[in-house]
Every structure is written in structure tokens, then in C-alpha cells.
Amino acid sequence: MTSNQVLSEVEFNVVGKRPIRPDGVDKVTGRAQYGADTNMTGALQAKVLRSPYPHARIKSIDVSKAEAFPGVKAVITAKDLPFAALSKEELGDGYTALKYASDHMMASDKVLFKGHPIAAIAAVNAHVAESAMALIQVDYEELESVVDVREAMKDGAPLVHEDLRTNDMGQISDKPSNIAAHMSYSTGDIDKGFAEADLVMEREYTTATVHQGYIEPHNSTAFWNTDGQLNIWTSTQGSFAVRAAVANVLRLPVSKIKVTPMEIGGGFGGKITAYLDAITAVLSKKAGVPVRTLMTRSEVFEASGPAPASWMRVKIGVKNNGKMTAVETDIAMDAGAYPGSPAMQAIVCAFACYDVTNGKVDGYDVVVNKPKTAAYRAPGSPQAAFGVESLIDEICGELKLDPIEFRLLNAAKEGTRRIEGLVAKRIGLVECLEAARDHDHYKSKLSGENTGRGVACGYWPNRGFQSSVVMTVHFDGTVSLLMGSVDIGGTRASIAQQTAETLGIAYEDVKPTIVDTDSIGYTFITGGSRTSFATGLAAITAADDVKEQMITRAAKIWDTSEDDIEYVNGTVSHKSDEELKFSFKDLARQLATTGGTISGRSNIDPTGEGNGYAVHLVDLKVDPETGKTDVTRYTAVQDAGKAVHPGYVEGQMQGGAVQGIGWALNEEYFFDPTGKMLNPTFLDYRMPTTLDLPMIDTVIVEVANPGHPYGVRGVGEPAIVPPMAAIGNAIHGATGHRMRSLPMTPGKILEAGWENGNSSGG
Amino acid sequence: MADVTQVKTTINGEEVNLLCEPRQSLLEVLRDVLGMTGTKEGCNDGNCGACTVILDGRIVDSCLVLGVEAEGKNITTIEGMASPEGLHPLQQSFLENASLQCGICTPGFLLASKSLLDQEPDADEGRIRHWLAGNLCRCTGYDKIVRAVLQVSKAK
Amino acid sequence: MLQSLTGGARQIDCDAKNIRQVIERLDELYPGIRDRLVEDGELRENLAVAIDGDIAIMGMLEKVGANSEVHFVPAIGGGS
Numbered sequence: 002m003t004s005n006q007v008l009s010e011v012e013f014n015v016v017g018k019r020p021i022r023p024d025g026v027d028k029v030t031g032r033a034q035y036g037a038d039t040n041m042t043g044a045l046q047a048k049v050l051r052s053p054y055p056h057a058r059i060k061s062i063d064v065s066k067a068e069a070f071p072g073v074k075a076v077i078t079a080k081d082l083p084f085a086a087l088s089k090e091e092l093g094d095g096y097t098a099l100k101y102a103s104d105h106m107m108a109s110d111k112v113l114f115k116g117h118p119i120a121a122i123a124a125v126n127a128h129v130a131e132s133a134m135a136l137i138q139v140d141y142e143e144l145e146s147v148v149d150v151r152e153a154m155k156d157g158a159p160l161v162h163e164d165l166r167t168n169d170m171g172q173i174s175d176k177p178s179n180i181a182a183h184m185s186y187s188t189g190d191i192d193k194g195f196a197e198a199d200l201v202m203e204r205e206y207t208t209a210t211v212h213q214g215y216i217e218p219h220n221s222t223a224f225w226n227t228d229g230q231l232n233i234w235t236s237t238q239g240s241f242a243v244r245a246a247v248a249n250v251l252r253l254p255v256s257k258i259k260v261t262p263m264e265i266g267g268g269f270g271g272k273i274t275a276y277l278d279a280i281t282a283v284l285s286k287k288a289g290v291p292v293r294t295l296m297t298r299s300e301v302f303e304a305s306g307p308a309p310a311s312w313m314r315v316k317i318g319v320k321n322n323g324k325m326t327a328v329e330t331d332i333a334m335d336a337g338a339y340p341g342s343p344a345m346q347a348i349v350c351a352f353a354c355y356d357v358t359n360g361k362v363d364g365y366d367v368v369v370n371k372p373k374t375a376a377y378r379a380p381g382s383p384q385a386a387f388g389v390e391s392l393i394d395e396i397c398g399e400l401k402l403d404p405i406e407f408r409l410l411n412a413a414k415e416g417t418r419r420i421e422g423l424v425a426k427r428i429g430l431v432e433c434l435e436a437a438r439d440h441d442h443y444k445s446k447l448s449g450e451n452t453g454r455g456v457a458c459g460y461w462p463n464r465g466f467q468s469s470v471v472m473t474v475h476f477d478g479t480v481s482l483l484m485g486s487v488d489i490g491g492t493r494a495s496i497a498q499q500t501a502e503t504l505g506i507a508y509e510d511v512k513p514t515i516v517d518t519d520s521i522g523y524t525f526i527t528g529g530s531r532t533s534f535a536t537g538l539a540a541i542t543a544a545d546d547v548k549e550q551m552i553t554r555a556a557k558i559w560d561t562s563e564d565d566i567e568y569v570n571g572t573v574s575h576k577s578d579e580e581l582k583f584s585f586k587d588l589a590r591q592l593a594t595t596g597g598t599i600s601g602r603s604n605i606d607p608t609g610e611g612n613g614y615a616v617h618l619v620d621l622k623v624d625p626e627t628g629k630t631d632v633t634r635y636t637a638v639q640d641a642g643k644a645v646h647p648g649y650v651e652g653q654m655q656g657g658a659v660q661g662i663g664w665a666l667n668e669e670y671f672f673d674p675t676g677k678m679l680n681p682t683f684l685d686y687r688m689p690t691t692l693d694l695p696m697i698d699t700v701i702v703e704v705a706n707p708g709h710p711y712g713v714r715g716v717g718e719p720a721i722v723p724p725m726a727a728i729g730n731a732i733h734g735a736t737g738h739r740m741r742s743l744p745m746t747p748g749k750i751l752e753a754g755w756e757n758g759n760s761s762g763g
Numbered sequence: 764m765a766d767v768t769q770v771k772t773t774i775n776g777e778e779v780n781l782l783c784e785p786r787q788s789l790l791e792v793l794r795d796v797l798g799m800t801g802t803k804e805g806c807n808d809g810n811c812g813a814c815t816v817i818l819d820g821r822i823v824d825s826c827l828v829l830g831v832e833a834e835g836k837n838i839t840t841i842e843g844m845a846s847p848e849g850l851h852p853l854q855q856s857f858l859e860n861a862s863l864q865c866g867i868c869t870p871g872f873l874l875a876s877k878s879l880l881d882q883e884p885d886a887d888e889g890r891i892r893h894w895l896a897g898n899l900c901r902c903t904g905y906d907k908i909v910r911a912v913l914q915v916s917k918a919k
Numbered sequence: 920m921l922q923s924l925t926g927g928a929r930q931i932d933c934d935a936k937n938i939r940q941v942i943e944r945l946d947e948l949y950p951g952i953r954d955r956l957v958e959d960g961e962l963r964e965n966l967a968v969a970i971d972g973d974i975a976i977m978g979m980l981e982k983v984g985a986n987s988e989v990h991f992v993p994a995i996g997g998g999s
Contacts, residue, residue, distance in 0.1 A: 021858045028866035029854040031801015031841035035867060038800035126795075128765070128786065171924075171955030184993070188929075214901045216805040216813055217867040266803070266867025267901050298806040345965070345993040422990035424972045465974070490864035490902060606976040648861030652903050656864065659904030683810035683899060691905045692896040 004698045007647050008436060011703070014570075015502040016711050019648045022494040023513055024264075036220035036236030036263040037295050044222065045074050045123040047284050047294040048130035049277075050137050051304060052112035052119055055370040055676030056146035056159070059110060059119070059139065066136035067122055072129035075287035076137075077280065078120045079109035083252040097164070101339045103250050105373055106279050112141070113161055113338035114372045115677045116303030123284040123292045146370035148676040150335040151312050153179040153369045161338060161368040179368045181340030186348060186420045187361040194327025194359030198318025201327075202396055206388035208725075208743040209669035210310040210335070213377045214660070214688050217266020218296040219305055221277035225286040233260045233278050238268040238487055239526030240518050246275040247282060261517040262487045269660070270376030273526050274306055302681035306375020307670060309334040309342045311384040315351075315392045323400060323407045327359040328352050332385060334366060337373035342366045343381030349421045350382035350722075351389050353460040354430060354614065355411045360420050370676040376528065378657060379461040379718035383664065383725060387743060390457035390726030395739060404456045404730070405438045405616075413460075429640030429704030430458065430614040436700050437616040442636040452622045452633070453734025459617070459722020463610040463715035464529030468539040469522030472500065473600045474547060476593045478586030480504065482513040485524025486536040490656075490717070491649035495533040496540045498645050499711065503544035505571025506585050522604045530715025533645055534610055534706075537713055539603045546601035551588055554595055609708020615639040615719035617658060617727045623735040625754075628747030630666055630732060636698040642706035642714030654720045655697040661724025663689045669744050772833040774799075775843025783830040789823075790814045792830035793840060801841035801870050805899065812898030815871035816840050822878045824897075841870035844877065852915045853877055860911040864902035872898050876912045886916050924949045938968055939979040941989055956991060967994040 009017065027033040064076045079085055084103035089096050103109070107118045120137050124130035145159040152158055160177055167174040168182040195201055222234040231253065237243045240260040248255045265272060277294045285292040296305070311334045318327040330351050336342035344364035351362055397404045412434060417425045437443055437456065447454050471483045482500055486492060497511040504511075525531065548568045555573045556563045565576050573588055575581035583591070592598055620634040637654040644650040667687040671679040680686050705712025729740045738753035767782040774797070783792045790807070793799045793816070802825055805813035809827040816825045817839040844851045853876050856862070863869045872895065879886050879894040886894065891912050892905075900908060925931070926949075933944035946953040955963075961978055962968060968975045969990040975981035983989060 019861065022861075024866075025858040025863070026850070026854075028863055028869055029850065029857050029873060030845050031799075031870045033866060034800070035803070037804065038794075040798060040800070128784070214899075215865070215867075216811055216899060216901055217803070217865070218805070264867075265865060266805075267865040269901070295804075298808065298811075349993060421992045423969055423992060426972065491861065608973040608976065646861070648907070649864070652861055652864055652907060655904035655906045656902045657904075660901070682808055683806050684808070688899055688901065689904075690896045690899065691892040691909060694892075694905055696909070697904050697906045 004696055005651050006699070007644060007701045007703070009703050011643065011705065011712065013502055013711060015498045015508050016643060016645050017647065018498070019646060020494060020498065020508045022491050023497060024488065024493055033264045035217060035266055036234065037217070039222040039234050039263065039293060041222065041224065041291040044291040044293050045125060045288055046127040046130055047121055047123040047281060047292050048127060048134055049118045049280065049294065049300070050120040050134050051300070052108065052115060052117040054112060054141055054143055055115045056144040057112050057141040058144060059108060059112060060142055061140045062120060063138040064120060067133040070133040070136055072125040073122055073133045074125070075123040075284045076120060077283050077287060079104070079107040081283050081287070082107060082250065084250070085109060099249070102246070105339055106250055106276065114370055116300065116372060118280065118304070121280045121284055123288050146676045147179065148369055148371060148672050148674070150310055150333050150367050150369060153367050154333060154365065161370060165368065180365055181336060181368055182366040183363065184345050184348065185361070185363045188357065188420050189359030191327045191329055191359045191361050195318040198326045199321040200396065200399060201316065201318040202392060202399070203314065203316040204392050204395070204741060205312070205314050206391065206741045208311045208384045208387055210307050210371065211377070211664050211668045211670070212302060212307045212686065213269035213271035215267025215269060215271060218298060218301045219272070219276050220293070220295045221281040222291060222293040223278065223282040223285045224291040225282055229257055231258045231282050233258065233282065234263055235260065235278055236263050236265045236272060237275070238265065238272045238489065238528050240485065240487065241523055242273055242526050243275045243278050244518050247279045250279045251282065259517055259519045262515060265487055265489055268489050269378045270380060270528060271306055273528060274375050276305055298683060299681040302686060303678050304372055306337070306373055308377035308380065309336065309374045311335065313385065313388045315388040317392055317396060319396055319400070321400060323402045323410050325355060325357065325411045328357050329361045330388065331363045332365070334364070334381065334384065335369045335371060335374065336366050337371045338368060339373045340366055340368055342374055343376065346381030347385040350460050351385035353419050354408070354413055354458045356413050356417045357420055362420055378660065378721040382459065382461055382722045383661065386457065386459050386722045387725040387729070390723065391729050391739070391741065394455070394726070394730040394733070405434055405443070408458060409434050425612060427704060427707050428612050428614060429702050432702045432704050433614050433616040433638045433640050434458070436702050437618055437638045440618065440636055440638070440700060442618050442634060442698065447620060449622065451625055451735050452620065453731035455619050455727040455729065455731030455734065457617055457723035457726035457730060459615045459719050461530060461613045461718040461722065463534065463613050464531040465535050465607040465610045466525035466529070466531055467606045468524050468536040469604045470536065470539040470543040471521060471600060471602045472543050472547060474589050474592065474598055476589055476598070478506070478589035479510045479512060480506065482511055482540065483516050483521055484513065484536055485516065485521040486532045487527045488515060489527055490653065491646060492527065492532045492536065495645040495649065496537050499537040500540045500544050502711065503541045504547060504585065505569070530613060530717040531610065534709060534713050534715050535607050537645065538607050538709060539605050541710060542603035542605055543601040546603060547599055550599045550601065554592065554599065555583055555588060558591060558595055607708070609706070611642055611706030611708050611714030613640060613715050613719040615723055617723040619727045619731050621728065621731045621735060623732060623750060628750035630745065630750065632662060632695060634695055636700065637720055638700040638702060639716065639719055640702045640704050640714065641716045642709065643703050643712035644701045645713055647701060650701055650716050651699045653716045654699045657718070657720025658697050658724055659689050659694060661721045662694070662728065664743060665725040665728040666744055667746070768831050770831055770834050772835065773837045775839060785829065785831055787830045789816070789825040789828040789830050789833055792833070793825060799840055799842055803867050803870060805867065812871045812875065813868050815874045815898065817874055817878050822875050839874065841873060844873060851877065853880070853912065856911040856915045860907045860914065862903065862907040862911040868898060868900045872900065872908055880912070880916055884916065888913060924952050924955065935983055937979070937983055938975065938981045938989070941983060965994055967992050
């Protein structure tokens with residue numbers, strides 16, 4: 002039994018192979034240029050002064066001493082942002098949105114979380130900027146803060162925003178509230194469904210605030226030239242998203258801003274929001290030279306966007322045979338300081354693994370005095386799955402049903418209508434469950450004391466959205482591939498492979514480059530597991546454009562009609578004259594003397610992304626003395642549609658699983674009662690290390706996505722959805738206790754044992 | 764401006780004379796003074812290993828070493844790992860095994876792995892997992908990194 | 920998700936050629952629903968419309984067939 006299996010039905014020439022990534026050598030030799038590696042002549046270094054309080058009114062800020070400090074070249078506060086000069090009347094309906102966006106980058110009247118930017122200093126070096134920061138005098142009026150999502154929902158809770166009203170599915174409440182939005186979906190008749198059930202179980206679950214944990218801190222370098230052109234070099238998942246955010250807050254036309262995406266050291270959803278770019282730009286404008294701002298690790302924890310803490314109630318009714326009759330959930334997610342938690346995604350994903358006849362899901366987006374949350378790999382879905390998949394395991398235990406058979410009985414498949422109303426196309430959940438059931442891991446006997454095995458599944462819808470690609474055929478037969486999609490985990494390779502496959506040429510002959518926002522059409526972020534699908538599809542479309550032009554050129558050379566010519570596997574040939582034949586390279590050579598080079602292009606906004614499903618198996622052992630959990634065996638099964646580069650698909654599955662293991666067992670923000678984070682270092686925010694883990698076995702299931710010519714569907718996100726419930730279910734097997742609160746730390750596991758009058762935990 | 768000190772050290776086999784402030788870390792000196800940006804900053808407090816370099820045969824987090832402490836020492840950074848003949852076997856193995864996704868932790872992992880195999884050419888999985896526990900990677904779940912090191916280890 | 924405005928009805932049959940017309944028909948039946956779906960003449964940012972199971976990319980201009988099924992669904996962003 003190999004540890005990495007690929008269950009393929011269709012083989013291609015280049016797609017499905019494991020070539021070396023085009024940017025690989027630069028990345029193993031230290032030559033690749035990440036955001037912090039910019040070093041522009043005369044650049045200043047900037048530091049951001051941040052609020053020490055989670056909730057306070059800013060009464061005054063005095064920067065005069067800092068401005069006078071030797072080596073300081075510019076100091077800014079929110080007064081230097083355009084928002085300060087715009088009146089409520091001028092902005093009309095857009096006032097609140099712009100205030101939130103501008104204040105999030107730099108607070109104007111109130112600070113809403115510890116770490117909220119107050120001022121920024123550009124100086125000759127970072128040490129000077131830091132010394133000068135101590136000279137800024139801020140007079141605060143501390144306010145009562147609210148940290149817990151359910152506390153924040155109560156009447157009388159301290160208000161994060163005095164003017165925020167609940168958007169209850171389009172209806173705006175009269176009273177101010179921390180509940181920014183309530184959303185709901187339902188299908189069938191849940192009262193009838195629960196009445197038909199033989200067993201109804203209802204439980205509550207909570208999850209803690211966690212961070213994406215990318216190793217590269219946020220950074221930005223900006224140069225605002227005297228002609229009004231603003232250049233930004235930054236580490237981001239979406240150069241166009243940065244351009245839009247900066248244009249919005251600085252009230253600039255996008256044509257005045259060029260964003261160059263540098264290599265990015267991890268994102269996982271956390272590098273979509275532009276935290277530093279606008280303030281770095283304003284510092285550059287004031288100083289007249291380039292400015293670079295780098296976050297420290299503590300700033301990353303305290304002032305970028307972690308994933309929300311959540312509370313949920315889940316209720317499921319089933320027949321004795323395991324058939325689900327009704328489901329219901331309420332999920333409250335903490336958005337942090339400004340609205341926008343993924344509560345909607347959570348309720349849409351919660352039961353998406355199942356064929357639900359009767360169901361109701363409600364979500365609440367709640368503001369609290371914590372950093373504004375951001376996307377984190379399948380945002381919303383992991384929290385929801387922790388509840389739903391844990392309760393299903395509990396039901397299986399009660400009814401003595403095999404957890405995989407239970408899921409097969411209820412599984413969503415082609416034609417299943419999900420609760421938000423969309424009907425599933427060809428999806429691979431059943432195939433993933435079968436692969437897990439038939440896997441050596443599941444069939445093996447679990448042995449030893451205090452050991453347990455858990456199963457859970459997970460869903461992410463995946464995304465399409467806009468992508469642009471331009472490719473040029475050079476006279477030597479190589480192809481330049483220009484794209485706007487940032488490469489976080491090997492998409493240069495996967496898109497070059499799809500290009501080579503379509504053109505029928507060698508992978509090595511495709512040279513991908515990621516270009517700035519002036520050099521390519523609008524391209525949505527690298528996120529939503531869309532890039533290999535959508536930008537891949539754009540590359541295929543652009544390659545088709547190249548093929549058509551190559552045929553036209555051959556027709557010209559042979560003085561015949563295009564209809565007489567075919568392009569198969571990189572060879573252009575005359576359909577009825579065997580003598581007339583060009584390899585791609587031969588025809589490329591002819592381009593120079595027959596009208597010049599050929600460029601293909603594509604600007605697309607595809608649908609048909611194909612939903613992603615994963616099933617995970619875990620074996621673990623719990624130490625009854627210490628409560629510590631050791632994962633001993635882990636298998637991740639996932640439908641990739643078609644794995645373009647199986648090595649990087651396995652990497653996504655393994656990486657997602659391990660982030661989930663950290664989320665399950667260790668990771669959490671500790672807050673003091675006022676909302677100050679107590680553990681903003683990698684020492685105290687404990688992410689998994691090599692020592693904490695076994696190898697992560699993978700099974701790539703390939704159920705072709707009908708929305709892509711090679712069957713590709715997104716793979717980045719589903720893998721983080723199942724681990725928390727799978728591990729919780731396994732801990733139950735090891736200890737006999739149900740864990741309903743993340744993370745499942747040694748302390749909580751021991752407490753669960755003591756509460757049940759069993760001090761040994763088993 | 765703070766006073767600067769002259770430091771004489773050896774980096775990747777070349778003798779280097781440099782000026783740095785006493786408060787500057789070796790990481791800052793490499794990146795900001797010498798422009799050797801292959802050594803990465805992930806936390807600046809010795810917890811992530813992205814800034815790992817080899818100093819007189821031992822791996823250190825260069826953010827925890829002062830630049831002035833490099834005086835008279837022998838330092839290997841990622842820029843010194845490949846030779847004009849080609850990549851180091853570990854670099855090649857990382858590429859073949861898809862052991863990097865974003866790549867920001869890769870220089871640190873490569874130097875830590877090199878220092879292990881320099882000392883223990885036949886290190887097994889358990890030994891590799893112990894040795895690399897000071898280096899954080901958030902993308903890969905470590906599986907493919909451990910396999911890449913194991914492949915080179917067994918080849919020796 | 921807008922059943923408070925539709926008296927609980929989840930499904931409505933109507934005659935329309937594109938999404939704009941679908942929303943007009945809905946608003947005739949259930950006054951006020953347009954404002955929940957549309958802002959400045961475009962679909963609200965947090966909404967997407969699906970026609971026969973596919974997210975429509977042309978927004979209000981997307982064509983609707985005689986037997987098409989139209990769903991208003993949340994726009995889901997986010998990323999890895």
C-alpha cells in the first residue's frame with residue numbers, strides 16, 4: 002500500500018504529471034524576491050503605532066516630538082487619509098463603508114481592537130522609526146469592550162459601533178446592535194421532519210479564534226511619484242484587490258495605481274485584505290521617496306485578520322436506519338471589529354455533504370473588540386463541520402451505525418438540492434467515502450489502550466471568477482505565459498501544464514510570468530480554490546486562440562483553406578496531403594518571415610467550478626496522565642476532479658489537514674477579559690511542528706468536473722474542513738468523552754474525564 | 764545615528780568586512796547591510812526557523828545572533844548552498860518532491876537539513892523530525908519535506 | 920431567504936427574459952423585494968444569481984429561458 006494514491010480514470014500527456022515548478026530553483030536558492038526583499042534606492046522604513054487598548058476613544062494625538070526626531074521623514078495619522086476631509090453628506094450611502102475601510106487601516110475616532118493602527122512613521126531605518134514611535138502622545142478614553150461572540154449578541158452589551166444596525170435579510174433594525182447581519186435558509190418542513198425521526202439529538206459547539214499562520218509577515222513598499230503615479234510592491238493573494246482597496250481608501254482612480262505582486266510567503270485567505278499598502282503610500286507621498294513597511298510577527302497576530310471564533314447549535318433527526326429526516330443549526334461568528342464574518346458560508350456549507358429534505362440554517366455576523374477577521378481556507382466551513390460532523394458521529398454511536406455507511410446513506414450526489422437552493426452537478430463525495438471505506442487505514446484494526454479512530458467529511462463550493470491570460474509564441478517554439486494570478490503553492494506549474502497540454506508541446510517550453518496590474522487584464526484573487534481551475538481555463542482558452550492563429554498561418558504558407566488544416570497534439574497538418582506537416586517548433590520558426598509572432602489571449606469569468614469534497618480518517622492516542630493527544634495515522638481523501646500536478650494537490654491536502662490538526666488540538670488566541678491577545682508569538686501560539694505529526698497519507702479521487710476540459714476542480718480548501726471533527730470523534734473513541742469546544746487541549750481532555758468521574762480520562 | 768562597528772567574518776567561504784550597529788541582528792546584517800535576502804524573517808524571536816543559517820557548523824536562528832557576534836566566524840547561508848556545478852542534492856530533492864509551496868520557509872529548512880546530514884548522513888525519519896522541529900512550515904504539513912530529506916539521506 | 924417578504928413562499932413562477940425582468944415581476948408580486956436584491960441598479964454585492972444551477976456572470980442582464988430555474992444565492996468569497 003503506497004502512502005499516496007491517485008485514483009485516475011483519464012490520462013493526459015502533461016496534465017497529471019509531476020514536473021518541477023518553474024519558480025523552483027529561485028526558491029531553493031534564496032533568489033526569489035518576496036515582498037520584504039525589495040530594496041529600492043533611498044527607501045525609508047516605516048513602523049505603525051498601534052492601540053494598546055481593545056476599545057477606546059481617541060481624544061488627541063500629538064506627533065510633534067516624533068516629527069522632530071532625527072532621521073524621521075514623515076509621520077501620518079488618520080487625518081492624512083482622504084476620509085478625514087469628506088463629510089457624511091458628500092459620501093451619502095457610501096459613508097459607512099468608506100469609514101469602516103479607512104478606519105480599519107488607520108483609526109480616526111475610536112480604536113476597536115488592540116493593535117488598531119493610530120499613526121505611522123517613515124524614517125531612515127526601522128530602529129529610528131521605532132524610537133520615534135515612543136514619542137507620539139495619544140490621549141485615550143478607555144471604553145468597555147466585548148470579546149465573546151454570544152456576549153456581544155446580548156441586549157445591553159457594549160456597542161462596538163454606536164450606529165451599527167442589524168441587517169436582517171435586507172431589513173434594517175431600528176436599534177443599534179453588535180449583530181451586523183442575520184441570514185437564514187430553509188427547505189421542506191423541519192417540524193414534520195423532526196416528528197418523523199426515531200432519534201433527535203441537539204448539541205452546542207464552540208471554536209476559538211485562530212490564525213492562518215503564514216510564515217511571511219505582511220509587507221508593502223510604495224512609491225508615490227511626483228506625477229501622481231502610485232507604485233506598490235507587496236505580498237498579496239490579489240494584486241487587483243490591493244489596487245481596489247487602495248483606490249477606495251485614497252480616493253484615487255485605479256489607473257493611477259500599479260500593484261506589482263511579489264512572491265508571497267503563504268496566505269490561506271489572510272493576504273487578501275490590504276493592511277499596509279495605503280498607509281505606506283501616504284507616507285511615501287509625504288516623504289517624496291519610496292517607503293517600505295514590514296509587520297512584526299506580533300503585529301501579524303494582533304492586527305491582521307484571524308479566523309473567527311464561533312458558537313453553534315446543531316440539531317439532527319434520524320430514523321433508526323440512519324436516514325436523516327431533519328437538520329437545523331444556528332451559527333454565530335465573530336467578525337472582529339468590523340462586519341464581515343463568513344457566517345453565510347458557514348450556513349451554506351454546514352449540511353452540504355448531505356441530502357437534506359427538511360432543514361433550517363441561521364447565521365449571525367457579530368462584531369466584537371478583536372481584530373477584524375479575514376478569510377482562512379474554506380472560510381466558515383471548518384467551524385460548521387466541527388459541529389455537524391461531531392454530532393453525526395454521536396448519532397452513529399447511539400444507533401450503532403458505521404460512520405462511513407451513515408454518510409453514504411445520506412450523501413449529497415449529483416442532483417441533490419442544497420439548502421441555499423443550488424443543485425449539485427457531478428460531485429465526488431460518494432466516491433471519496435467509498436475510497437475511505439476501502440482504504441487499508443479504515444480496514445486496519447485499531448490497537449492499544451487509549452486509542453481512537455475518527456472520520457469526518459468536508460465541503461467547499463469552490464469558485465470561478467475572472468482571470469486573464471496572454472501568451473506569445475516565440476520563434477524558437479517556446480511560449481511566454483503572462484497571468485495575473487499570484488502563485489502561492491505551485492500554480493505556475495499547474496497552469497503551464499494545462500497550457501502545454503492544450504498546445505501539445507513540452508511543459509519546459511512554457512514560461513509562466515506573473516505580471517503587475519498594468520500588464521494584464523483584471524484577475525480575481527488567488528483564493529476560493531479557483532486558480533488552477535479558472536486561470537487554468539483562461540490559459541486553455543488562450544492556447545486555443547494560439548492554435549487557431551497557427552492554423553491560419555499554416556494555411557497562408559500552404560496557400561490553402563484553414564478548413565483543410567488540423568492541429569493535433571502539437572502538429573499542424575494538411576488533412577489530405579501527408580507531405581504538408583509542421584511541428585509546433587517548425588511552424589514557430591516560420592512565424593518570423595510570414596507576418597510575425599502570434600499571441601493568444603483570454604479574459605474569462607467562468608462558472609462550472611465544480612464543488613470540492615474531502616473525507617479524512619485519523620487514528621490517535623491520548624495520554625491519560627497528561628491529556629496530550631498524539632496523531633498516529635492520518636489519511637486524507639479528496640476529489641480533485643483531475644489532479645493537474647498530483648504532488649501539489651497532495652501538498653494542499655496534507656497542508657490543509659495539518660492546519661486542521663493544529664486548529665483541533667493546540668491553536669487559539671488567548672484573550673484577557675478586555676480583549677488583549679496574550680500569546681502573540683509562535684512560541685505561545687503553538688502551530689504543529691515536524692515532531693507533532695506522522696506522515697499524512699493521501700488518496701486523490703478523480704471525478705471529472707464537467708465544467709473544465711480536463712475535469713479540474715479546486716483543491717485548496719476542502720482539506721481543512723474535516724480534521725477538527727475527525728479528531729474530536731477519535732478522542733471520543735480513546736477517552737469516551739465528547740469534545741465540543743476547540744481546541745481540544747490536554748487540559749480540556751482531562752477536565753472532560755474529571756467531569757465524568759473518571760480521573761484517568763479513559 | 765548609532766555608532767557602527769567593523770566586523771570581519773566569513774560568509775559562504777568569502778571573507779567579508781562589514782560595518783554594522785551593535786544592536787543589529789545577524790539577520791538584519793545579512794538582509795539589510797549585505798543585501799543577502801535569501802535568509803528570511805518570519806518571527807524575529809527565534810521561533811520559526813526561517814532565518815536559519817549555519818554558524819561554525821551549528822544551525823542558529825540568525826535573528827537571535829548579533830551581527831557583531833559574527834566576528835571571526837564561518838557562516839553558511841542559502842546563497843552558499845548551490846555551487847556553479849549545480850544544486851545541492853537537498854535542493855534538488857526538495858524540487859522533485861514538491862516539498863515547497865510558498866517557499867518562504869524553504870531556505871531555513873534546507874540549511875537545517877544540510878547541517879543534519881553533514882553530521883548524520885544516514886538520519887532516519889524520527890531523527891529528521893526531531894532535528895527539523897525548530898523550523899515552521901505552514902503550507903506542506905511537513906510530509907514532503909521529511910520525504911525529501913529522507914531521500915537524500917538514504918542515497919548516501 | 921426573503922420569505923418574510925413573500926408571505927413564506929419559496930418558489931414563484933414568472934415570465935421574464937432576463938434577471939432584471941425577474942426582479943421586476945417579483946417586486947410587482949411582493950413590493951419591496953427589489954430593494955433587498957438590487958443596489959444602484961446592480962445585484963447587491965453579497966448576492967449572486969444562479970440560473971439552472973450555474974452562477975450567472977452577467978448579473979441583471981443575464982438571459983433567462985422559458986423553463987429556467989432562477990435562484991438568488993449568497994456570493995461566497997474567501998480563499999486558500
